[in-house]
Amino acid sequence: MAPTIEQIIEDLTAGAITKGQALVWISQHLERAQEGLRDGFAASICAAMVSTIRTDDDYYRAKQCAVNMGFKGLSDWFAFDSYKQAEALMAARQEQP
Numbered sequence: 001m002a003p004t005i006e007q008i009i010e011d012l013t014a015g016a017i018t019k020g021q022a023l024v025w026i027s028q029h030l031e032r033a034q035e036g037l038r039d040g041f042a043a044s045i046c047a048a049m050v051s052t053i054r055t056d057d058d059y060y061r062a063k064q065c066a067v068n069m070g071f072k073g074l075s076d077w078f079a080f081d082s083y084k085q086a087e088a089l090m091a092a093r094q095e096q097p
Contacts, residue, residue: 002024002025002026002028002029003025005026005029008022008025008026009022034090037090038083038086038087038090039086041085041086041089041090042079042082042083042085042086043082045081045082045085045086046078046079046082049078049081049082050078059074062074062077065077066078
């Protein structure tokens with residue numbers, strides 16, 4: 001696990017680590033931050049999808065759609081689609097100036 005960013009800066013300025021090692025650790029922090037953002041997007045999207053189910057009929061209709069698409073059940077479809085949409089949001093973020 002990478003040290004904190006504060007520790008990386010202290011060690012770098014003290015000459016205890018190289019710039020290369022500092023960059024590796026900073027990259028690890030950025031990757032974890034992006035993963036957390038992606039997971040947050042997916043969780044919000046999944047919650048929105050679940051909120052569309054208001055009746056038993058809504059549930060059974062959505063579940064049947066999921067099964068027809070090859071998913072084991074509604075949860076698998078929602079999870080898959082939530083991450084698919086989160087990936088699209090992440091890609092759109094990268095395109096912004």
